[in-house]
Amino acid sequence: MITNPPWEIVKPNAKEFFQEHSAVVTKNKMTIKEFEKEQDKLLVDEAVRDLWLAYLSTFAHQSAWFRAAPQFKFQSAVVNGKKTGSDINLYKLFVEQCANLLRDGGECGIVIPSGIYTDLGAKGLRDLLFNQNQVTGLFCFENREEIFEGVHRSFKFVVLTFAKGGSTIQFPAAFMRHKVAELATFPAQMGLQLPIELIRRLSPDSHSVMEFKSAIDMQIAEKMLKFPLLGETIEGTWNLRLTNEFHMTNDSHLFKTEPGAGRLPLYEGKHFHQFTADHGQPKYWLNENEARSDLITARIKQAKKLITASTVSAEVKPEMMQLDYESYRLAFRDVSASTNERTFIGTILSPNRFCPHTVSLENVFFDSIKNDKIIYNCTNINHRERIFLIAVLNSFVLDYLFRQRVTSHVSFFFVYNMPIPRLTATDPAFLPIVHRAAQLICITPEFDELAAAVGLESHRDGVNDANERAQLRAELDGLIAHLYGLTDDEFAHILATFPLVDEAVIAATLAAYRNYVHNENRL
Template identity: 55%
Template sequence: MTKNKMDIKDFEKEQSKLLQNPIIASTWLDYQSQYPYVSAYYRSSEQYKNQISVVNGKKAGTDINLYKLFTEQCFNLLCSGGECGIVIPSGIYTDLGTKQLREMLFSQTKVTGLFCFENRKTIFEEVDSRFKFVVLTFVKGSTTTEFPSAFMRHDVQELQRFPSDDSLQINIDMVRQLSPDSLSVMEFKNKVDIRIAEKMLKFPLLGEKIKGKWNLVLCNEFHMTNDSHLFYQEYKPVRLPLFTGKLFNQFEQTGEKPLYWIDEKEGRKALIGRTEDKGQLMNYQEYRWVHRRIARNTDSRTLICYITPKNVFTEVNSTTLKVIETGISNQQMLFLCAITNSFTLDWMIRQKVTTTLNMFYIYQLPVPRLTKNDRYFNDIVQRAAKLICTTPEFDELAQEVGLGSHQQGVSDETERAKLRAELDGMIAHLYRLTEDEFSYILTTFPIVNATVKEAALSAYRTFAPMFADSEKLALIQ
């Protein structure tokens, strides 16, 4: 078995058992002892100065990765005017840890092609069929203003015709506008994608701090490996559940039981650190918006968000909000949950993410910052609350938004589907998408049931007159 197929406790037991063998223990220690020196070289060598990215003053992607090293070394070996072609993971154009390499490529080379393909036809054996690779070509000694691209391809024979006159040209200025912090390249497939992105960019990115509006500060609480000493597998009254990504889907829990529990006192101490614990209210004691960190743009849905019950701890694979520091209200979190679970915003993030939805992706999403005084805010919040508040642990939240209790939440699957379709229709209008544009977005979710997409489009049509009147009123004002 591999570590990825075990939970952390089973892995630690197996590791401990193996290390009782003196030969294995000696070999393991010898193997480990090499890493500090190798790591220090790659982190400090002038030859590999573009391996570590700095975003908003903080280092990102500090782990050593072979494909990153190979990319920079290829650049180093080229003479001016020399051309390189390399097959590497698609993280080169999306991941935060490769931001500095992208800056190097855009400012010191002319990128002549970015051809991304999935491993659906088992081009590389024993590699997951959903894994994405890219054929990257560039010429050293110039700069890039735009480059030809192709994404989500399955047949490498298409390389014979790439690039061509119909290849989609991606403008670097747009890359910087869409992803100012990370320079991530969105996986545009045609000009419709670009038109929709331009419309959505009229709204502020979530990472932008706006006075008088709700703002986000995201965090990860407990790490599955580094904090495993705090995890218990048995429930006791003094322990709180570790709320992981496997426990929730969009607007609902999966029904799975928590694997781990954390003693509340130990959890508080770990989160507070050196600060004195005076019994102050902490984030884990509040309702919190949360999203799954492990996500692919080839899954049925990529952006999967929920509101946690009170008194749960979260782990690194389910990024959550600092609700106390930001002062964000429960209504605003419900609005955020509705927006982030929509097809429209999911479409946006699917153009960027590969396998891990880090918080920087969330910060770069354009989102209308509606509040209670804005039209449609309450309509969206009420629908989201009915989807979330279906168990007694959400009674306080239900009362706060005027539902009374969880009994006014909606558990019937048909009615829930109707509420979700209405949310999707309303949110598409918020972004001022045309029916054709929203219909196109729905076609980019091939695994989603056709009836779900048809219901969303039908709801869009139902709300069209209401939003049309609103836009006319705005123009008059």
């Protein structure tokens, strides 16, 4: 069976529909408000209205059927007790239907998006392929040279082959290829055998496949795996919870285009970089009271839920609640790509800034119930640990792992699947990392409190000089490579996977790593 199925999703697109019926509607140049106004006008026309309703009505039953049909039971899977939710992708339906239609031993070759091996929503299909079929090849292209015209150049797609029956122990794979001709030599002369058992250990939640390009990649991943995954809740040490704050569209009623009294800035991903803040002027501001009341409402809801689920009868006291934006917090950009100079870009934000959903945030304060009492503002992680964590996440070593998973978004589940040592102040390797990262972060007065909390005098202990900062960053990266027990060869390999990073930076980082081989405990 050989097929190149459609890659569309079963979902209405209002702008696409109304574009057909209006000279004014364009797909991406209109704001939501302009579009809604135009949509209302168009719907006054009864003919347009009927067509629109007919269009909308074609989705509900298709959707319901695909979700309920027994032959499509692998479209969704359970991750951490929750069913994965995602769009109905035609490519996903085709994969499952191909598996259904094959006779035992029958073979299938199919051209589909890379989501099959990366997306959370395709976990069920991966399990189907790994457990009830033998995957015989996963050859992955990046569309950089426009193999498919009209498809975005950064889009990735795969040629997947499998045979029905049995199960997969390992399969040959190649990633980020650009030439169709290379398919001819795969898997005989190129590609790597990926063991399913390793995939499961590396991504226990999602069973997503990392883009290993050589044996040393597998060796490094194996080595890093000895540390617990960030999403694993471990008693007696720090843990991380992720969240989003405001949605660019759904919460746009809160956004003002001018600063003013009582207003706080909306801080977007482009406004920070690794260990730095304040790149460029904000575009929106929010009235603190309005924004606060929205956030408190959500928080009260969560607290009530906790109370309902417990045997406690308590009044929720919103005035007790501290909100995340009032604290220093970890933040990282959602939109990124593995082909960018760097993929994971995060920092610690100072208080009194709000963020849109394209900035993923640490959930600092939450409420919980202990000993029949509601405890407000519980925290999972202190300032030193928070700085340690961002230092590790921003390192070349972790970024290298991110780049083997990320396509265009740094989703929560990628972060939760990172192996990260949960070091604390009692570990000798902890403070040298925290101290350096704090010097990089605490460079303006807003960070004075954070500086004081982690052992600096004030932001004046921070480092502003570009050369000194580069040196600190190199040392951090070197220390973190040692933290994972990486060898010289392994770390050099990791650094070589960043083609857009300045060579001087790479050289300084490697030098810093080598320096610590001989000075293990130097502070």
